[in-house]
Amino acid sequence: MTVKTFIFNPVxxxxxxxxxxxxxxxxxxxxxxxxxxxxxxxxxxxxxKLKIKHLLNTHLHFDHILGNKYxxxxxxxxxxxxxxxxxxxxxxxxxxxxLGINLSVQxxxxxRYLTETDTVKFGNAQFKILHVPGHSQGSLCFxxxxxxxxxxxxxxxxxxxxxxxxxxxxxxxxxxxxxxxxMLLPDRTVVYPGHGATTTIGEERKxxxxx
Numbered sequence: 001m002t003v004k005t006f007i008f009n010p011v012x013x014x015x016x017x018x019x020x021x022x023x024x025x026x027x028x029x030x031x032x033x034x035x036x037x038x039x040x041x042x043x044x045x046x047x048x049k050l051k052i053k054h055l056l057n058t059h060l061h062f063d064h065i066l067g068n069k070y071x072x073x074x075x076x077x078x079x080x081x082x083x084x085x086x087x088x089x090x091x092x093x094x095x096x097x098x099l100g101i102n103l104s105v106q107x108x109x110x111x112r113y114l115t116e117t118d119t120v121k122f123g124n125a126q127f128k129i130l131h132v133p134g135h136s137q138g139s140l141c142f143x144x145x146x147x148x149x150x151x152x153x154x155x156x157x158x159x160x161x162x163x164x165x166x167x168x169x170x171x172x173x174x175x176x177x178x179x180x181x182x183m184l185l186p187d188r189t190v191v192y193p194g195h196g197a198t199t200t201i202g203e204e205r206k207x208x209x210x211x
Contacts, residue, residue, distance in 0.1 A: 001144060003016055004017040006044075010101060020124055025050040029056070052077055058141065079112075086138070134176075149190050150192065157196055161178060
């Protein structure tokens with residue numbers, strides 16, 4: 001499995017393009033919002049002849065969904081996310097205004113609601129879905145056991161955890177869910193977070209001050 005990382009939008013959000021040898025691919029947290037960012041991701045998809053099968057969201061905070069409508073229109077895939085965050089889509093433009101971010105972006109409705117009973121399949125790969133609320137009510141992580149890869153969104157970062165001072169955030173809930181779900185994964189599991197550098201479950205188990 002190949003993971004391509006793009007760093008997009010004013011908040012420096014990690015957008016991931018994941019594919020295997022079949023060239024079937026998923027996009028996780030499409031944060032692209034400027035023309036040059038659209039060109040970056042489109043160029044990579046075209047150059048590698050990828051077939052986009054899913055548009056996944058770890059959660060629906062504004063910086064992780066800015067590119068959802070563009071990707072949906074361009075590649076014909078609708079966002080897949082947890083229903084718990086759905087109200088954030090309708091408030092996207094007002095959220096941007098409240099933060100002083102001068103962008104006009106239309107929210108893209110969810111096409112498929114994801115829960116822990118679902119799996120996401122593409123090519124010869126699949127993701128198990130872990131519901132890990134705390135940063136937001138609908139926060140999800142996507143786990144590929146075969147390759148030992150976890151996409152953690154804003155739940156777990158290198159040396160820290162997601163902020164919980166936003167609406168529906170709760171620190172105790174976040175820590176409990178990380179400990180009960182993510183910290184049970186093998187030490188070798190590579191963690192791809194919503195911002196910043198990768199880490200591993202083993203490293204966070206050993207040195208993360210919050211865990």
